[in-house]
Amino acid sequence: MTQHPPPKVLISGAGLGGLLLAIILERACIPYHVFERASSVKPLGAALGLNANILPVFEQLGLLDELQKIAFPCVDLELRHEDLRSIGSIDISGFKEKAGYHTYIFHRPDLYDVLLSQIPSKNISFNKKLVSFEQDKDGVTIHTSDNETYKGDILVGADGAYSAVRRSLYEQMQKTDELPASDLEVFKVGYICMVGTTNPLDPEKYPVLKDTRCHFTTIIGEDRPHTWLTCSLPGNRISFIVAEQLDEKTAQEVAFRNSEWTPESNEKMISEVRNFAFKHARSRAEAKGEVLVLGDLIDQTRPELISKVFLEEKLFETWHHGRTVLIGDACHKMQPSAGQGAVNAMEDAVILANCLYDISGGKEPVTTERIAEAFRDYREQRYPHAKFQVENSKGMAKLLNGQTWTERLVRTVVYNLPTWLVSQKYLKQAGYRPQIMFLPTVPEPDDLEIYPQKPSKRYQEELAAKGQRFQRLKAKRMSVEYRID
Structure with a gap:
């Protein structure tokens, strides 16, 4: 039987989402290369937090211990007036018992270093700014600002809110009148x-x-x-x-x-x-x-x-076209107040990698049609949650930064709610925790309701061939429902 090669993935952008995608593709034995426009890592940004929504993936990859070395667990959220009088506080120290993980806070560049250390140097190039690309039924070709050209089968735009991949993709789609007008609106x-x-x-x-x-x-x-x-x-x-x-x-x-x-x-x-x-x-x-x-x-x-x-904030409707797909801020820019921007970029990476794994088994050639099917699957799995988090982040921004009297009133009420009620809302959101579906999954807490996740057909077939059966270790499941409470 002919063994067809897996697709070569070109990743534009070495942010947290792009790096995590590269790490997962490395584990999946899918060839890839990361192109980063900056000449080196810049130690910019403030604190960043990761929680139960994404930490199971770090545990799957054997990186949870590395993360804990650079982080502190967050135990409380305190709110004060300008004269330092207390408005209220939220004790989150007990959330780990039910969610399985603390929320860990660290300096963003420290996490970047952890992720970068997992990628072979031959698979990442700095000073490579993408300026344009073309795609057809045979592949995708990118052009960088140093007049170099690179070819692959799939292009992933992980290059942030002002994505060069998205800009070039949308320009191509405009010419064929395939782009929704809303995707051209400013942030x-x-x-x-x-x-x-x-x-x-x-x-x-x-x-x-x-x-x-x-x-x-x-x-x-x-x-x-x-x-x-x-x-x-x-x-x-x-x-x-x-x-x-x-x-x-x-x-x-x-x-x-x-x-x-x-x-x-x-x-x-x-x-x-x-x-x-x-x-x-x-x-x-x-x-x-x-x-x-x-x-x-x-x-x-x-x-x-x-x-x-x-x-800024914006949820784009178009996440993919042809052999090109977007992740992270390139397709959903969120306010940072809920701490979900980086988390959702990494969740995108997890789900996209799962979808690419399923079309890379070698039994069939990886055609443009199969790539498009994988991209549609990725968007269907991720779009509802990303939409929810864009709205949730907007609400949190008003809660923390709003200056109207109603926003001040709501703020006072929220920061004085009983711990059990705050915990209930947190745990509902903690139930969304996608995992890498071609690696052994991390057991879930007994009392936590988990959002269902599509299993990997290829991985199930591989286990069946070995006389094994895939099972995600969790009994409870919740129906998929997204709303702002």
Whole structure:
């Protein structure tokens, strides 16, 4: 019997979604290459959190221990007025018992290093900015800014909100009148955000750093459109985020600008927020009656590592066409307030890899039609949840950053709900936890209802040939339903 080769996958973008996809393809023995436009890893961005929605995949890959080495488990979420009076707090320390995992908080570049270490250097190229591509029934060809050309069978656009792959794909589809008008609409912008992570600090001045658990503190500005939060990280560091709610006119003006996690002229915003007070457990300064301000953290952060970004959102309808497919921010840009942007990019990677695995068994050639079928399957599995999380993230942004009296009222109510009620809502969302369906699955907690996941037909056939049977170790299943409660 003729053995047909698996498709070669070209991945544009070495973000978290692109790297995780590469790692899973490596395990699936599907050839791939990652093209990253930057010349090296840039240590930008603030704290990032991963939870039960994606941590089973890290456990499947044997990377959970590596993640835990660079992270703190988050135990509480505290909310305060600008004068540091408490609004309320949410205790999440007990969620692990029912969800199976803590929410782990870490510095984004630290996770990047963990993922990058899993990819052979021959399979990733830096300084490779995609400028265009063509696709036909025989394959896909990409062109990079250094006048090089590369060929493959599948192109994955994992290159962020301002995806070059998406831009080129949509231009091609416009010519044949195949693109929905909504996909050409600009991003919706509601906030501008400044982020940074300090150099190692003195634990005597900031005793919270002596704790091996992450404490999240959010402060709501009074008579100002600002919200700022801080959280402790391994390595005696504190991450800070300042969000400014934009008025409608300003939001419309910035909606037409490209937005990326890069350093820029931050001086104006730094001067505006420098004297904002913050509370991070009890510090030596607070014990003396002094007030800690964001300027204390900014002065302990390298200027080139403070970045500013417009917080945007958009759910695209077109995720694939021909041999090209999008993942992550390239097809669903979310507000970061719910901590779901990176999580959903990685969930995309998991489901897409599962779909590619099923068409790569070698019994049949990987035709354009079979690739399109796999892409449709991927979108059908992921679109409803991505849509839910775009809306959920929008709601969380209003909860944490909104300045109207109704938003302030809702905020006070939510942060004073009974722990059991908060836990109930969290556990419902924790039930969405896709796994790699061609690797042994991680057992699920007994009392957690899990959203159903499509099994791998190829993997089931491979197990049957060995006299084995696939079983995801969980009895309870919940029906698929997405709504904002």
